[in-house]
Structures are given as C-alpha cells and as structure tokens.
Amino acid sequence: MPVRRLSLIAALAMLPALTGCGGSQPDAPPPPSREAEAAIASDGGAPHDALGRAIDALFDADAVGETRALLIMKRGSVIAERYGPGFDAGSRLQGWSMSQCLTALTIGQLVSDGRLRLNETASIPAWQRPGDPRGAIILRQLLQMRSGLRHREDAVPERTSDRFRMLFLDGRDDMAAYAEAQPLAAPAGQAFAISSATGVILADLAARALTDSRDPPVRAALVSEYMRTRILEPVGMKSTVIGFDRAGTMIGSSMMEATARDWARVGELLRHTGSVKGAQILPRRWIQFMLAPSPRNPAYGAGVWLNRPADKGLPSPLWPGVAPESLFGCLGEQGQAVLGSPDQLLTVVRLGATAPDKAAALHDRLGDLLALFPGYR
Numbered sequence: 136m137p138v139r140r141l142s143l144i145a146a147l148a149m150l151p152a153l154t155g156c157g158g159s160q161p162d163a164p165p166p167p168s169r170e171a172e173a174a175i176a177s178d179g180g181a182p183h184d185a186l187g188r189a190i191d192a193l194f195d196a197d198a199v200g201e202t203r204a205l206l207i208m209k210r211g212s213v214i215a216e217r218y219g220p221g222f223d224a225g226s227r228l229q230g231w232s233m234s235q236c237l238t239a240l241t242i243g244q245l246v247s248d249g250r251l252r253l254n255e256t257a258s259i260p261a262w263q264r265p266g267d268p269r270g271a272i273i274l275r276q277l278l279q280m281r282s283g284l285r286h287r288e289d290a291v292p293e294r295t296s297d298r299f300r301m302l303f304l305d306g307r308d309d310m311a312a313y314a315e316a317q318p319l320a321a322p323a324g325q326a327f328a329i330s331s332a333t334g335v336i337l338a339d340l341a342a343r344a345l346t347d348s349r350d351p352p353v354r355a356a357l358v359s360e361y362m363r364t365r366i367l368e369p370v371g372m373k374s375t376v377i378g379f380d381r382a383g384t385m386i387g388s389s390m391m392e393a394t395a396r397d398w399a400r401v402g403e404l405l406r407h408t409g410s411v412k413g414a415q416i417l418p419r420r421w422i423q424f425m426l427a428p429s430p431r432n433p434a435y436g437a438g439v440w441l442n443r444p445a446d447k448g449l450p451s452p453l454w455p456g457v458a459p460e461s462l463f464g465c466l467g468e469q470g471q472a473v474l475g476s477p478d479q480l481l482t483v484v485r486l487g488a489t490a491p492d493k494a495a496a497l498h499d500r501l502g503d504l505l506a507l508f509p510g511y512r
Contacts, residue, residue: 167191174217179209179481181507189504190217193485199497200470200489203228204395208482209508211403213396219487227374227392228486231467235334236401237366237375238387239278239438241341241358243421244365246274250344253278253424257340259315271323274340277333278437279429285320286330298331302389309382311339327431327449334388342384351383358385369416370404372397389467395484401465402475402482405439426463440464454502458511470497479510 167175167187178186194202194217203222207215216224230237245251253275256262262269272282290296297317300306306313314332321328342354345361359377362385367375374397378390404410405426409417425437434445434455442462445451453464459478466472470489475482483504489497505511 164188170194170217174205175215177209177212177214179207179214180509185507186215186504189500189507190215192500193497193504194219198493199500200487200493202485202487204484204486206395206399206484207504208399208403210480213399216395218395224394224396225374227376227394228398229467229471230391230393230398230465230486231389231469231471232331232334233398233401233465233467233471233473234387234389234391236405236438236465236473237362237391238334238337238341238385239425240366240401240404240417241362241387242274242278242337243417243425244361245341245344247418247421251340257336258343259336259339261315268319268323273323276324277337277340278425279327279431280329280333280435281324281327281429281431282330282333282336283319283321283323283326284314284330284332285317286314286328286332288329288331298388301332301335302386308380309384310335310380310386311382311384315339325431327429327435327446329450331388335384335386338385338387341387349382351379351381354383355379355385366416369414370400370411372400395486398473398486399482399484402473402484405463405465406475406477406482436463438465440466452498454505458502458505462505470494472501474501474505476505476508476510479505479508481505481508 167184168191171187171190174190175187190205193199193205201219203219205217206213242251246253251274254273256270257272257274257277276282287297293299301310301313314335342358345357346353348354372393375391375393378386380386405422408419409415409422425439427436428441428443429435432445432449433443434441434451440452440463442453442455442458442460444455452466453462459476461477464472464474470485470487472485485501
C-alpha cells in the first residue's frame with residue numbers, strides 16, 4: 136500500500152479522538168439537581184435525567200417566576216413532587232381561576248339532582264323583568280362562557296376591570312349583584328369571552344337552587360355543606376377552603392385553596408370522567424359535557440380549557456396540534472395549572488406566582504415536561 140495512502144488512513148482514524156478533545160462539541164446537559172432527584176419517586180416512562188432537568192427548569196425563578204408546588208401523577212400514583220421554599224405537601228395554595236372547575240362540578244351535581252337544568256334560563260330575578268334581553272341567558276351558555284354579558288376581564292389600569300372591581304373594590308361585598316347588573320355586550324350565546332364574574336353568577340345560582348334564604352350565613356353554610364358532602368369528601372379533597380363574600384355567595388371564580396395533592400384529585404376526577412376508584416362521583420355525561428368544545432370557542436369546554444385550536448382571535452392556552460387532543464387544563468392566573476392527559480395517563484399540577492412577562496416561558500417548560508412521557512405524540 137502506498138505510503139501516502141497509509142498516512143491518510145492514519146489521519147482519518149485520529150479524527151474521532153481529535154474531535155472529542157476539541158471544544159467544538161456541545162456540552163453535555165447538566166445532571167439534575169439534588170432537589171430534583173429527591174422529588175422523583177418514579178420516572179413514569181420518561182427519561183430519568185431529562186425529567187429531573189425539566190423539574191429544575193420549572194423551579195428556575197428567573198425564567199418562570201416562583202413555583203411553589205409541582206406534582207406529577209401517572210396511573211393515579213404520585214411519581215414526582217417538589218415544593219418551593221416555605222411550602223410543603225400540607226400547604227394550601229390558591230387556585231385562582233382553577234376554582235371555576237370546582238364551580239362547574241358543583242353545578243353538575245345540582246343538575247344531576249334536578250335542582251338546575253342546563254337548557255333553562257338562569258333564575259336571576261334582575262333579569263326577569265319584561266323586555267330584559269338577559270332573560271334569554273341559559274345555564275349552558277354561562278358554563279361555556281358565552282352569556283354575552285359585558286364583563287371586562289382585563290383593563291389598563293387593572294383596577295378598572297370588572298374582575299378587579301368585583302373582587303376587591305365596589306363589588307366585593309355582593310359580587311353576584313355586581314356581576315348580574317352588567318348589561319349584554321352581545322346576544323346571549325353568540326360570543327365567547329372569559330369572565331371571572333360568570334363564576335360568581337354560577338355560584339349564586341347554586342345557592343338559589345339550595346335555599347330561598349337571602350341570609351348570608353345560611354347561604355354560605357348550605358353551599359359549603361353541599362360541596363363537602365357531594366364533591367370534596369367523595370373526591371378526597373379534605374384540605375379545600377372556599378371563600379365567600381359578605382352576601383354569602385361562594386366566590387366561584389377564584390377564591391378556593393387546596394394542597395397540590397388535592398388539586399391533582401380534580402384532574403384525576405376529570406381524567407376518569409367523574410369516577411374515583413371505580414365509584415362514579417359525578418355523572419359521566421356531565422364530565423363529558425365539561426370536556427366538550429364550546430360552540431363559540433373549541434379551546435374551551437365548561438370550566439375547563441381543551442387542547443383544541445381556538446377560533447380566530449380567541450385564546451388557546453394549551454398545546455393544540457402538538458400534545459394529545461384529549462389533554463385538558465384547569466388554569467388560573469399567575470400560572471396555576473391542573474393538566475390532565477388521558478392518553479398519557481398523567482395529571483400534572485403546578486402552583487406558584489408567575490408574572491405576565493414570564494408566562495410564555497412557563498407555558499413552554501410545562502409543554503417540555505409533558506413531552507417527555509409516552510403518548511405525547
């Protein structure tokens with residue numbers, strides 16, 4: 136063999152070694168932190184180190200704000216659980232708009248009992264005057280966020296929004312009265328609009344279905360007992376604390392607290408279409424209704440966000456076209472999330488405080504976490 140050819144072969148044989156010694160190869164990803172390793176009881180079919188890094192990424196305060204709790208369930212068992220400083224498994228954490236999911240479950244039980252009907256007009260006295268167009272609003276439309284009521288969810292400055300005014304300013308003593316006093320901005324049923332005020336109207340309807348009394352302690356006590364015996368205890372949510380205003384109306388839009396494990400039980404209930412350990416707690420048909428697309432926004436059901444493309448100009452906060460279509464989410468301000476993925480046998484809970492400028496990073500990192508588990512695509 137010619138000497139020149141031997142020299143070329145020798146040089147080529149050295150290339151892998153030279154490449155490995157040089158600085159041109161990307162650095163290996165860092166190992167998961169000790170906190171992430173301690174959080175993982177089982178990888179649930181995800182690559183172990185990648186799962187640890189995804190957990191660490193969700194506790195990167197510079198990127199996503201403060202994560203107070205992260206919990207992952209696979210096949211009904213907790214496989215990973217981590218808390219931020221000052222929080223633990225016993226900490227009750229605010230759900231904000233995730234509360235609307237529990238409000239919808241309460242309405243479902245009342246419909247099942249025959250105390251409310253989906254396709255009947257909402258029994259709000261202020262809407263029953265002759266000629267009032269709000270009298271056409273039915274319960275189904277309220278649940279699907281298409282009542283048509285003028286509820287400004289966001290405004291600049293924030294304190295001028297109906298959500299802020301209802302919760303913290305002139306509407307706070309009787310939130311339902313404030314919410315129900317707003318006029319129509321669109322014909323009933325014709326337009327989708329997110330509305331915290333709607334969650335309070337639904338809570339008022341729940342109280343009216345249980346009692347004719349307008350006495351605040353009576354209203355609050357009856358709704359609390361109904362939720363405790365018909366939803367919270369059967370589901371196992373023993374930590375849950377429900378907020379009421381001074382009129383005795385449940386703040387069904389936002390003021391519910393529970394531990395991360397109890398919030399996860401909401402996701403598991405929906406993932407199992409209303410059953411817990413084989414016992415049907417809520418009618419299967421009701422959960423199917425909650426998880427069916429609203430006629431005015433396919434990305435929303437009834438109290439629950441769906442992994443569907445939204446109509447033009449409407450929000451679609453999950454991962455349509457990427458994650459499984461069966462994925463759903465109970466979502467709240469500041470990055471609260473209960474995500475259920477039936478195709479992946481998963482429920483993921485993230486609770487914390489994320490400013491709007493970090494919401495996109497949080498969204499992407501939650502998507503990255505879900506993508507690690509089998510069945511994502």
